[in-house]
Amino acid sequence: MSTLTDLRIAAVGDIHLGEDARGHYRKRLEGIEERADVLMLAGDLTRHGTLAEGRLVADEFRDLPLPVVAVLGNHDYHSDLQHEIAGELRDAGVTVLDDDWAVVECGGTKLGVVGGKGFGGGFAGKCASEFGEREIKDLVRHTRLIAEAWQVALKEVQADHRVVLSHYSPVKETLEGEPLEIYPFLGSYLLAEAVDTAGADLILHGHAHKGSEKGMTPGGIRVRNVALPVIGRAYAVYCLAMNGE
């Protein structure tokens, strides 16, 4: 049972909406305002990252009776139209994070949301490093810059609670079930390190369809993989107790 003092966060990722899904997801959101205070979308909202799919996603989430915060995923980047897709979502009233932050007012509480797509590279001791060929250095640098931006955003945002929203995973635990060989393509420990340094109440991500729902950073911050195939339901709801309660 949730209490009046809980902040209820609905979350889902990897919905991969294509033209044949028009209207289907919207139906699953009926009554969501009774169950949650905010909805977070953890990327891979489209299948091919086309503008038509981006518009379809925007229509599915347009003018919902609760705030919606989203990040994009690798599929949403596939057609190099990520900025246009983000624009369509914003026009539909969705807050889209791109390595920055937003504050959502939820029943008198300020919820700070920080994040973006994230990226890969692997996990401590078994990861790529900024060494060798330009292509490898670029990959790791890309993730490092993202992690640095999140750390800055977490320090800047003024809110009662802070949640990090990502597509890629910050930890290995929520990848359990995926082949070990592809872990470096599924996330990076640099993301977790940045969040542990700056602090947050919860990290939400998607991307790993065969992974596990629940994990934790080395610093003890709860991590939830909300990829649709992992949670197996329209959305998961996580309740954060209000300050000190």
Add this chain to the structure above:
Amino acid sequence: MGEAPQYVAARVQQALAEDARTNELGIRVDIRGDQLFLRGQVSEPGQRDRLGEVAHETAPALHLHNEIRILDASAPGEDEHLD
């Protein structure tokens, strides 16, 4: 001697990921003899059918078993309290 099945399976998996009709990552592809198996889960029957089409076009000589499941995610489910 024919091509090793591991390479054929890898090519099918790449096709499922890269073909614009599917762009689906994470589908498991296994080959045993002349049998090709697809496993995983997707949200819509249409996508499952397209994955089967692309796999068949990539390895037409193999007998396809499309065992991909459709994920039914209609109910919101139970809340989790993080305290």
